[in-house]
Amino acid sequence: MYHIKQADIVIIGGGAAGSMAAIYAHRTDPNLRIAVLDKSKLETSGAAGRGMDGLNNMAIPPASEPEDLVQFYTLITEGVLDQEASYEFAKRCPRAVADLEEIMNRKKGDLFPVDEKGNYQLIDMHGIGKPFLLPMDGEEMKRAMAQAVRSTGAAVYDRTPAIKIVTVDNRVAGVLGFNIRNGEYYFFKTKAVCMTAGCAGRMGLGNSGYLAGTYEFPGCSGDGHAMAYDAGAELVNMECFQLSAKLKDHMGPICGFVAGPRGARTVNRVGEKSWIHPYSSGDSRLGVWKSYAEGKDPLFMNMDHLPEGNVKVIEKILFGTERTSRRLFHKNRGQDYRRPKSVEVEFSDDISICGGHNSSGVLSDCNGATCVPGLYVAGDVDGGVPHSMLGGAIAMGSLIGLRAAQYAANADMASIDGLKHWIHDEIETFEAPLKRDRGLPTHLVETKARSRILYYLKPPKNPDRLNIALWWMERIRREDLPRIKAADYHDLLKAHEIKSILLVGEMMAGASLFRDESRWGYFHWRLDIPEKKPDWEGCWVVTRKGVNGIEYVKRNVPPYKWDFSTSMEYKYPELSFDAGMPPAKPSPKRLEDGDSWTLGHIEKEGMDTPKRFMPKREG
């Protein structure tokens, strides 16, 4: 069963970015009809469903100016960025802070720390001498945002993922979604879409093999990237993978941004600091990889040297916000922050594509606009503002709500020919996995796809592995997708998500092949070309839909407004060593001239193997 509805703006994904987009669209024009589609539940969905302990990468004067943040972004992206888009975000940081205080009804100094002059107290840990991390006591953030969204009168559709954006004459015209609890479909005729569906966080596979044990919120499976691509949007930096440092076996980050500034040290087993850069950039990950390669793993987060007060502060924050099950995890493992080498750190295997933690995603400009009229992006799906984290989701989510509202005010609702037939056909195709009598369980196909992605795409990369990854993505799409059996509507969403995982995996492999250099430290380390090339300076790989499938294009980033450094200080290692020589004599006896004994068997038996179940014995 389906329903056809009308909305001036449809927001896909009700995380922090989507919630702020809804709030700002309503503020801009209270008469707008706004629909928010959330795969999950608005109050708890997304990466910050249990709140967050800080707003990261924020420029809050007088501690840090917008230009300072652009300087930092220019460095960690090694110049592959749109400085103007980053500057637009940086300018909006103070407003994002004020918005959160208002939405959460918290006084200044209560939600964020301030000094005696009333200035926000940010933490300097990004390595360029300016503070960008604003601590936050924000457990209830997401629920407060949801309350604010619902109070606007926006129509909120929980448990209703969007599955398709429809365009007419290359501009946004509609969105199809379905409810995973009751199987009802909704088609929204609309003028504008705010795409805030989060990262592609289910790409690789953690070593526990547990599909939902991801660093990123497991509901974020790259559907936003897939839908935007399908609608004609461009994506960038799909070769710049995110590999996170997290608690060994737990899905939580090590929270270096909480524990680090309070004195914790993340070191390898011989006590060396593995992080090159204090921020989680590609050079730091190269340092982590080095510890593993040199046999100096495991890594540990040590806090045993800290005064009890510091440890309690860290526990108060980490056990009460974001990934709170870490308390139980530590308890059951007998881990204690007060003991050395007690907390093991893991170099995550669940590779992701994330504009918040890194710089890949759907390309947007300084207004969050994509190349598809009416389609705006913000948050982890956005590749326009790199490393934007939660602060970026809030600031840029607000901006796209504003811009989408302005766009919708001047746009007509597109007429869609043959809509009912289209919806009918689309639903029939979409529900095929549900209607099969039998087939492959979704979890097996997802495991197959993600284990291939992990094995063939995890850096360091080489072209043969990347090509095999492409082969697997195509093969799974061709052979396994038509045979998936979904058990119910909840499971049907899984079948749909696998399509997104395969498409994003293909983009990751293809873009990694296309950028024939190495860059961003570990994130795009090509073993066959272990160096940055001058002709790739300031260039994106743009990934987009072509006539014959995905196409990749090299494009200069917009001209720099500031002449900041674009080079991090690291060097790709030369990987070669002498494993010894084979013995000179006696040389192994080879059968290069023919194996007459086996040839004799072939002559007698042909190529089939005789079925000698048991030796025949006489008598």
Next chain:
Amino acid sequence: MEDADGGRFNESAYAWLEIDPERCNKCGICVDMCPMDVLHFGRKGYPYMRYRDDCWYCDVCTFMCPRQAITMTELPYLIS
């Protein structure tokens, strides 16, 4: 209130969320708030982990329960 689906789901299968029937008043907040759609009502009206293998261990259910009726006992898939 929805019922479990015709025996396809095993309500008594191993689960790491313990629901205390003495405390639980079947209000459904946990079923409503679970971000991964793991929790559903069972035949007797108590929540259970219908889609157990989608649990992210996010702790929303235990935190949001106003009657402290839910306990997360372990994190088995996270090899605790």
